[in-house]
Amino acid sequence: MFKNHIKIAWRSLKMDKMFSVLNILGLSIGLTIAILLFSFITFEKSYDTQYKNNKDIYRVLVNTTGDAFDKEIMATAPAAVAPALKSELPTVKHAARMLQHSFGETAFIKANNSNFLEKRLFWCDQELFSIFETEFVKGNAASALSRPNTVVLSVSAAKKYFGEQDPMGKTIKVDDKTELEVTGVYVDYAKNSTIDANLIASFNTTYFYKEPSWGNSSFETYVQLKENTSKSSLKNQIQQIIDKNIDKEGQWYTLSLQPLDQVHLYSKDYTNSYTSRPGNISEIKNLSFLALLILLIACVNYMNLMTARSQKRAKDVGINKTLGASSKNLIARFYAETGLLTLIALCIGVLLSVAIIPVFNTLTDGNLEFSFLLKPDFILGMFLVWLITTLVAGSYPAFYLSGFSPSSILKPANRMVGNSVIRKALVVLQFTASVVLIVGVLVVYQQLEFMKNKDLGYTPQNVVAVSTAAIKTYNNKHALAEEVKRVSSVLEVGLAQGFPGMEVSGRTIHKNDQDENGKGIQTNVSDASVLDVLQLKLLAGKKLPNLKQEGDTLVDVVLNKKAIDYLGYTPEEAIGKKVDMQLGDGATIIGVVDDFNFESLHKPVGAYAFHNNNYEPKSYLLVRFNSVSVTNTMQQLEAAYAKVSPDSSFDYTFLDKNMEQLYAQDRKIAKVGLLFCLLAIFVACLGLFGLAAFTAEQRKKEIGVRKVLGASVLGITQMLSADFLKLVIVSLLVAFPVAYILMQKWLQEFAYRIDIGWLVFFIAGMCAVIIALITVSFQAIKAATANPIKSLRTE
Template structure:
């Protein structure tokens, strides 16, 4: 019976080649997207599962307790947390800290008489290798970094720094000051690992090992709990440990444990995370929704075209039922036809998926490879997708067509009316989804354009930050600044701890002694000229002094307007006032600048301060230059750097490019949205094209009569197109409120955003009408231009 169903299904597909081709093409596109998205989701959910103790590993999170506006979750904890938990919490088996080199700055590495730049150097505790079982090629993971001034390299880093030379026992020099002995080589961390270090150096080398603090929250901290230990009970005990070590007045945070299973997908909004591999559960949900939507549109195409063919299939069903066929057998027959067609589409979809993996990786930032598609879990998943698609796409045709009675076939009028209503509803659904996607893409691009052109309150264009971390002495840094100032293209130069778009030091700003929680504030050690380099607007007072006398303990502070507003002062009133922001008792406000966006536009403007305390370094030289020749300027800057520091590499960052990186995820959203929108419209148009062809076929005699009676090609085209255009208008009316609701929710993730205006809906509606008109008109004109003599012949 099954073999017979397949034979009949194959003949049926061959009999209506155009309808079969349209269905296969639509389903192929839907299945291709579904396959790729299934692979992507499976890959994203596989993060960290390769570690043996995956279920018992947690990351320590810091939950700030400032005012509601400033509450945040930090992925890094104070240095004192890990040793305290290991010693005082019985449930903890291992605890380890990770500190990215210089809090995230590029490391300058000298190895084998060559200079390198390294962004993934971490200072870690030895127990990191016990928590994350790491395969060592050389060396012993149990003791590799127990001693100070030791380091282990990844396999790729060892090849980069030493080539074919055995690195064991060799030394590397970091920032031209710290020598580290290579004591091991480990296999590169997997692509689906949150831990992504190239070099892991001993934490005992750092100052923080000897003097661990409970205040500086800059250390990513992981713990492994013992078997059957309770997360909730452990968190309660952690609070007791915090109360024991930090008095209530100094507790600006609480601690919690994040399961390793949630680290990758649920940390997008956390601050200070070190990993370069951050996923997003919202992205997974959005991509899944869009993929299912396109697949559903393809399934609707199949249903639509099958109901359109129902009149032709009705006689076949009637004859089979008259000869004794049951409804059950006919359902099996129609499902066999659907299954065969979806299997063909699935095979095409798999081939297309493999072909476009590189493009998919580029658009989404994923790391899929061909081997992943051969995994048993993926193959089983693809089979499930095929089965579900077959059941969904074939459900309505199978039960609808198999339900025909022989007597009803003799009275097709009611059935024809019913078919028409169903087809119209399905067309409305398809184009409603398409219009929603068009509106979404337009709003996303509008928001991106808004962010690109928004006045940030400072001028990041033509400003470059040159890293001076490898230059050891103040005199050499000053010599570099003097060399740079001599360049004809340079306008202004200043040294700073950081720049807008990167994290600097986080502190708390307090109004008075009674203000226990305070307000979080970013503080940046800077020269007097930095405000001019950034072209900040001074509202009151003056900039930082150019010269600070030796032994001067006074800390000069320039606050932004947001910080002054929190203090309850006007810019003028603030000048000369002492300020409590953990910079000592002698911190005094000498200037106020206007607010500026030092973070992503997703976030509201916070409090910010420039100061000249001696306790923190200024590892960046900020240079404003004219835009006559960027290439020439950078060559001159590199030459000046090489003159002062010939033994280290030249590392720099353009401020405007750095700000653009903050919106990389939003640009990916726009690209993916555009791609899915185009595919959804294309698949919907396939169905509309098929329906237009069917309509033209059904009305060919009417068209012939009208042409004989003098109707023009334009008139007949309008007649055939009118019904479809009415459906598109209905789709637009339904889609607009849905699109507005969805996109308004998306825009709420931005502190600074555009308003959704009528122009977006007008453009989206016109796009839908034009696309539908082009699709339908092709078949309409073809039918209207046909020879009426042929259409009037008897069947």
């Protein structure tokens, strides 16, 4: 019996090729998206599962208290935390710290008489390899970093720095000052690992190993608990350790433990995370919803297209029932047809998925590989997708068509079969989803354009930040600045600790002695000319002095208006006032600049200070240049750099490009949203096409009579199209409020955002109407131009 069902299903598919192609096309698109998203979600959820002790591994989080840091959660902890937890908590089996080189700056590596740039160098405790099992191909994981001035390389890094030579025992030089001996080579961490270091150097080498602080929260810290240890039971014990080491007045944070299986997907809002592979659980949820939505639309298309053929299938069903076929047999037959068609669509979907994996990886910053499609979990998942799609897509046609009464079907007067309300409701649902996606894409792109064109309070265009981390002395850095000033296209030059768009030093500014909590402030040690390089607006006072006498302990600061507002001064009143902001014995306000967006527009403007306390290094040379010849300017800057520091590589960042990186996630959402939108509209059009075909088939006798009585092709086309236009209007009425609510919620993530205007809805509505009319007109014109004699002679 099953074999007969398959044969009949195959004949049915061949008999009406157009409908079969439309069904397969719609389902193939839906299944392709489902396959890709299923793979992506599975991969994202697989992060760090390769570590056998992953259930016992936790990352230490710092939860700030009071108003100073606006209640943020940091993914990094003070250097003193790891050794304290290991020594004072018996349930902690291992504890390890990670410090990204120079708090995230690029490392200049000299190896094998060549210069390199390295962004993934970390200074780590030896116990890191006990927490995260790391496979060594050379050296011993248990002792490779036990001594200071040692380093281990990944296999790819070893090949990069030493080629085919054995790197063991050789040395590399970091930032032209620290020599490290290579004591091991490890297998590259997997693409689904939070730990993604290329070089791991001994933490013993750093200043922080000898003088661990409870204040500087810059060290990503992991602990491995002993088996069956309850995380909740440690909360009070950890607080006791803090109370023991920090006075109550100085406790600006509490500590908590984040399970390793949450680190990748649940850390979007945490600051200071080291990983270069951040995940986002909201993105997973949104993509899952969109994939299911498109797959559902594809299933609805199948239902509509199958019922559009109901007139042709009705006699077949009636005859089969008259000859003794039961409803159960007919249901099995229709499900067999659906299953065969879905299987064909699934095979096409898998092939399409393989073909577009590179494009998908580009859009989502994913790491999917072709081999992932061969894993047992994926194959099982695809079987479930096929089964569920078959059951959902085949349900309505199977039960609807098999339920026809043979007596009513075979009576000419009762050929008009079907529940049009359900079909129309499904089409409304399809277009509602499509319109919501259209509105969503338009709003996202408007917000991105708004951020791109918003006045940031400074001018990042035509400014380049040249890293000076490898230049040892201030005199050499000053010599570099003088060399750069000789370049004809250079307008302004200044040395600074950092630049807008990157983290500098976080401190706390206090109004007075009674202000215990204070307010968080970003501080940037810089030259006087940096304000001119950034083109900041000076509201009162003056810039930092050009020169500072050696041994001068007085600190001058230029604050932004946000900081001045917190202190309760006007810009003019603030000049000459002392301010407590953890810069030695006190600082004097000598200038006030207007507010500027030194972070992304997701966040409101915070307090910011430029100062001349030379405790922190000036790691960047900021250069403003004219845009006549960027290539020629960069070549001259590189030549100037090579003249001052010939033993290190030239590393630079354009400020406008760096700011764009802050919105990479938003642009990714826009690209993926546009892709889903186009696919959803296309699949929805297939459903509308199916309903138009159904209507034309049901009304062909009426159309024939109207043509005989003199109706024009245009008149009949307008009559048929008007019915579908009503469905589109209904979908717009439903979609607009839904889209408005969803996009307002998305916009809440931005401190600076657009207002959703009527134009967005007008454009989305017009797009939906035009697309619907084009889709329907094809079937309407076909029905209107058909020979009326053929439709009238059927009786």
